[in-house]
Amino acid sequence: MQASLPAPPAGAAPERGLPVLPELAARLAGAAARSEPEPAGGGFGLLAAACGYWARRGLPTDPGHVVAAPGAQPLLLALLAAAGGDVLLTRPCAAWYAPLARLAGRTAFHVPVPAECGGVPDPFALLETVRRIRAEGGRPRVLLLSVADDPTGSVAPPELLREVCEAAVAERLTVISDETWRDMRHDPRGTVFLGPAEMWPEDVVVLTDLAGALTPTAWPVAVARFPATGRGPVLRARVTTALTAVRAELPPPVAEAAAYALAEPAPVRARTAAAVRLYATLATAARERLDDLGVLSRPPEAGPYLYADLGELRDALAARAITDSVELEAHLSAALGRPVPGGHRFGDAPDDLRVRLSTPPLLGTTDDQRQRALDSPDPLALPEVGAALTEFASAFRRLAAG
DSSP: OOOOOOOOOTTOOOOOOSOOOHHHHHHHHHTTTOOSOOOTBOOHHHHHHHHHHHHTTTOOOOGGGEEEESSHHHHHHHHHHHHOSEEEEEESOOTTHHHHHHHTTOOEEEEEOOTTOSSSOOHHHHHHHHHHHHHTTOOEEEEEEOSBOTTTOOBOOHHHHHHHHHHHHHTTOEEEEEOTTGGGBSOTTSSOOOOHHHHOTTTEEEEEEOBTTTBOTTSOOEEEEOOSSTTHHHHHHHHHHHHHHTTOOOOHHHHHHHHHHHHOOHHHHHHHHHHHHHHHHHHHHHHHHHHHTTOEEOOOOBSSEEEEEOGGGHHHHHTTTOOSHHHHHHHHHHHHTSOOOBGGGGTOOTTSOEEEEESGGGGOSSHHHHHHHHHOSOGGGSHHHHHHHHHHHHHHHHHHHO
């Protein structure tokens, strides 16, 4: 039996995102009087909008192969329950993957990521892990990966992803590709985003959480694209049945707003572009301050996160009685006044002194402050952002000093 993780930091709350886009708020308000419930799995309008979203990214899709749910967590839970067998996760991976695998009654195995990126396993380690599981009587059935990754903020290069997917398909694994942050790549001229479904459309389920990237974090909504053949139709039917059983339906106003966001009209495209610029600026500034203190992290390429490794400061941390990521999490959460989850929550060993750092808290605490940062050509010059970065650097400087 797997050991349970420590409780989240005391007082932790869902992270506040960017201000609600006015056009999205108008869509939500306009549908507030709808009394007809949204079907479990999503209504036609929302599913058709998701198909258009994927078609613009080179993945032609039929609404009959899409499912929507009130958040990525219930959708992934239903997916893992429907797929059966054991689940392979990367180390590290998003903090919510492993608990959902356990909740679905699936054994999860972590596979280390390669040195150049997170989100996908080392292909040789993947094959070795699959064969070991089978030799011990297990049934590996699912590989869950994230090309634009939470927690590392990296983007997997296409050649590596191809090797991983070739290995997974050869071992008859269903690949679930979490593509939540694909549109939040910091440099469009950087690492090319190539999704697994573009290479193996009949073996890959694409999962996209709209909350945070396209819709406000407080409006949970996610969509999944299933293969048209093979196991795809059966998986979709099982997932829809599970969502129906627990009434995991989207509120009609949220479904209306999500359909609008997925259609990507000009206001949504402009907000996405502004969010990408802001996250890139903040993540780069935060990483520069960490680099100056000897704290390692991969160059940020997508989304709002940095994954920091304080292993080089182990002696200085030990002087403060910080010897693992549990203690490091507690210390930094108290020092910064917000949750700073340790690497143990992402599948790393507690002895590895790692934490995930989120950049939106650097924007201030009010919607007005966050909107100013979105609109500013130089958000780092804003007083609240400058003060937050100074406090951020000071917390790590004190740790480095021992």
